[in-house]
Amino acid sequence: MRTLRGYFILAAAAIVGCGTAPANAPPPISPVAVLDAAPDPPEKPGAAKVVIDNFTFDPPTLTVPVGTEVTWVNQDDVPHTATSVVKPRAIDSGTLDTDQTYSHVFTTAGEYDYFCAVHPHMTGKVVVK
Ligand code: CU1
Numbered sequence: 001m002r003t004l005r006g007y008f009i010l011a012a013a014a015i016v017g018c019g020t021a022p023a024n025a026p027p028p029i030s031p032v033a034v035l036d037a038a039p040d041p042p043e044k045p046g047a048a049k050v051v052i053d054n055f056t057f058d059p060p061t062l063t064v065p066v067g068t069e070v071t072w073v074n075q076d077d078v079p080h081t082a083t084s085v086v087k088p089r090a091i092d093s094g095t096l097d098t099d100q101t102y103s104h105v106f107t108t109a110g111e112y113d114y115f116c117a118v119h120p121h122m123t124g125k126v127v128v129k
Helices: 004-019 031-037
Strands: 047-053 056-058 061-064 069-074 101-105 110-115 123-128
Antiparallel strands (some): 110 123
């Protein structure tokens, strides 16, 4: 009659046996390899990003060439907007919930001050040259 210890060794051997790959099998894919296979796409030319987080626009001042598409992405836990200070509003995102984005292509040089209509102390600027 086998002891408990004997059963344990048999079980351990079975687990190890299941984990042994056949000699001709491809190597297992490590999590690092999976990450390397799917990198973030590079930011396309003529594009720039403003991150909204912790009640701030980052960068607070963004300088871009004419023709740049600027995308605001709300990474905060609460809704925000990106809204031009002056009318007519070049920047007018409406309410952006968490992870929502708004994009605008700046076709005219100038300085575009904006703020968050929900939290007016949040301000930012896009300088288009
Ligand atoms: Cu806000």
